[in-house]
Amino acid sequence: MKRRWQCVRCGKLLGVWGGERLSIRFARGHQYIVGFPAEATCRHCGTLNELPGEGRATPPRCAGSQ
Ligand SMILES: [Zn+2]
Numbered sequence: 662m663k664r665r666w667q668c669v670r671c672g673k674l675l676g677v678w679g680g681e682r683l684s685i686r687f688a689r690g691h692q693y694i695v696g697f698p699a700e701a702t703c704r705h706c707g708t709l710n711e712l713p714g715e716g717r718a719t720p721p722r723c724a725g726s727q
Contacts, residue, residue, distance in 0.1 A: 663677050663678070664679060665677055668703040668706065668708055670708040671703065671705050671706045673704070675703060678712070685699075696714075698712060699711070699712045700712070
């Protein structure tokens with residue numbers, strides 16, 4: 662099952678991901694396959710987008726004593 666990774670600001674499609682792999686496509690047929698977490702700058706509006714990956718959207722935080 663594929664999921665679309667879209668820019669949080671303008672909604673531009675940044676890539677498609679499913680499972681452990683993220684496929685980022687650029688112009689002219691360039692394509693990158695990366696793991697998580699991933700970051701990409703939107704080529705439309707320049708916003709930095711972060712994708713923690715499936716099941717990691719809400720990483721557990723260690724409750725510090727300080
Ligand atoms: Zn954008």
